[in-house]
Amino acid sequence: MTSTQQFTNKTVLISGASVAGPALAYWLHRYGFSVTVVEQASTLREGGYKVDIRGVAMDVIARMGLSAEIERASTDMRGGAWVDESGKALATLGPDLIGLRSPGDDEVLRGDLARILFDASKSGVEYIFGDSITGLRQLAEGVEVGFRNSPPRVFDLVIGADGMHSTVRHNIFGSEEQFARHTGMAACVISVPNFLDLDHWELVHPTPGRIVQMYSTHRSAAKAQFIFAEPGQLPDRRDVAGQQRLVAEAFADGGWETANLLRAIPESPDFYFDTVSQIHLDRWSEGRVALVGDAAYCPSPLSGQGTSMALVGAYVLAGELKAAAGDHRVAFAAYQEKMREYIDLNLTLGWSNATQMVAGGKRAIRMQTTMLRMLRRMPWKGLALRPIIKPLAHASNAIHLETY
Numbered sequence: 001m002t003s004t005q006q007f008t009n010k011t012v013l014i015s016g017a018s019v020a021g022p023a024l025a026y027w028l029h030r031y032g033f034s035v036t037v038v039e040q041a042s043t044l045r046e047g048g049y050k051v052d053i054r055g056v057a058m059d060v061i062a063r064m065g066l067s068a069e070i071e072r073a074s075t076d077m078r079g080g081a082w083v084d085e086s087g088k089a090l091a092t093l094g095p096d097l098i099g100l101r102s103p104g105d106d107e108v109l110r111g112d113l114a115r116i117l118f119d120a121s122k123s124g125v126e127y128i129f130g131d132s133i134t135g136l137r138q139l140a141e142g143v144e145v146g147f148r149n150s151p152p153r154v155f156d157l158v159i160g161a162d163g164m165h166s167t168v169r170h171n172i173f174g175s176e177e178q179f180a181r182h183t184g185m186a187a188c189v190i191s192v193p194n195f196l197d198l199d200h201w202e203l204v205h206p207t208p209g210r211i212v213q214m215y216s217t218h219r220s221a222a223k224a225q226f227i228f229a230e231p232g233q234l235p236d237r238r239d240v241a242g243q244q245r246l247v248a249e250a251f252a253d254g255g256w257e258t259a260n261l262l263r264a265i266p267e268s269p270d271f272y273f274d275t276v277s278q279i280h281l282d283r284w285s286e287g288r289v290a291l292v293g294d295a296a297y298c299p300s301p302l303s304g305q306g307t308s309m310a311l312v313g314a315y316v317l318a319g320e321l322k323a324a325a326g327d328h329r330v331a332f333a334a335y336q337e338k339m340r341e342y343i344d345l346n347l348t349l350g351w352s353n354a355t356q357m358v359a360g361g362k363r364a365i366r367m368q369t370t371m372l373r374m375l376r377r378m379p380w381k382g383l384a385l386r387p388i389i390k391p392l393a394h395a396s397n398a399i400h401l402e403t404y
């Protein structure tokens with residue numbers, strides 16, 4: 001159901017159709033704005049690992065009427081194991097330990113979430129795939145937008161939901177180097193055949209400075225993730241063959257199933273590669289242009305928080321635009337003010353999650369696996385996990401969601 005409210009600014013262009021973009025499109029359309037989404041990929045990108053939806057982000061899902069769909073798409077992981085180079089289990093984890101979630105949180109494949117959000121928003125929203133913004137010129141009455149493949153158009157407002165390497169952010173604030181904080185690691189995710197016959201089960205093989213993971217939520221397909229310390233020089237972001245070579249070189253001497261997983265890279269339909277980095281900006285808008293999701297406040301692909309932040313950011317930004325009857329000056333300022341504390345807490349937490357994930361040496365790996373083994377057997381493990389779960393739950397709920 002869309003509203004019939006009159007708005008100062010009515011037409012909105014969103015760049016990026018992953019999580020933040022379609023979620024924002026859904027809310028803006030529901031409030032009565034006229035929404036266009038431009039996505040550079042030729043179709044919806046369905047790759048990626050499993051992602052958490054935590055705290056108030058689950059309330060956003062409920063307010064979108066998507067709780068049942070998310071529940072259906074839930075990974076329902078039974079647990080997993082840390083394995084050595086021969087595949088022997090070093091520590092086995094149950095579902096409580098593998099996801100570290102609070103009651104009510106959920107976990108889905110990123111691609112499933114992108115599909116659910118796209119399906120929920122596509123009716124009444126103009127989606128343009130295979131195109132991208134090439135330039136933005138802010139006018140008194142709107143923003144003139146140049147496109148790679150379509151003629152220029154003028155929109156009242158433009159929102160960048162185009163991820164960590166946002167073109168919109170580059171256009172309004174300049175080069176990414178000013179805002180990116182690097183952990184020194186890189187991550188790669190691919191779909192692989194489920195040759196280990198994993199069933200809602202994850203295997204993790206840590207070696208000093210590296211991790212290889214594989215899991216499956218359905219018996220037919222599986223995902224693999226490679227996390228490693230970046231070498232100094234990275235290939236260009238568009239150089240997929242160079243990125244694939246880099247992953248292959250970083251894991252060339254890897255044990256366990258690493259060689260089989262590496263062999264799957266060239267055939268994988270959804271190769272994803274990025275540095276494990278954060279984006280920190282003092283402000284998320286300039287004039288008639290604003291940012292949402294990773295483009296504004298990426299907490300890094302290993303943080304476990306980025307998807308929730310994108311969902312909450314989309315809800316608040318759209319809601320403030322509705323509350324201000326489309327007045328971007330009022331709405332963008334309120335969006336920033338209401339989101340700041342939540343974002344800062346999650347960025348801090350995201351940094352420690354990402355940097356503590358990979359153990360630096362053999363001793364640290366031994367300590368990690370011993371601790372996991374002990375935890376599994378502890379009758380009072382809930383108490384022992386509190387120092388980890390409590391800050392996560394706190395950061396995930398650190399915003400009051402208004403009803404717009």
Ligand SMILES: Cc1cc2nc3c(=O)[nH]c(=O)nc-3n(C[C@H](O)[C@H](O)[C@H](O)COP(=O)(O)OP(=O)(O)OC[C@H]3O[C@@H](n4cnc5c(N)ncnc54)[C@H](O)[C@@H]3O)c2cc1C
Nearest residue numbers: 016018019020040048049132162163167293294301306307
């Ligand atoms: C294919 C893919 C796989 C991912 N896998 C993981 C993962 O395994 N683990 C994890 O933690 N996070 C992953 N992420 C990131 C994760 O989705 C985000 O951290 C989080 O959900 C916030 O989403 P977002 O919509 O803000 O940004 P993103 O999910 O990064 O989406 C940005 C979107 O904008 C599009 N885009 C980029 N530039 C332009 C442009 N110039 N013009 C138009 N469109 C543009 C991109 O193609 C993408 O669809 C992945 C993202 C993608 C796109």
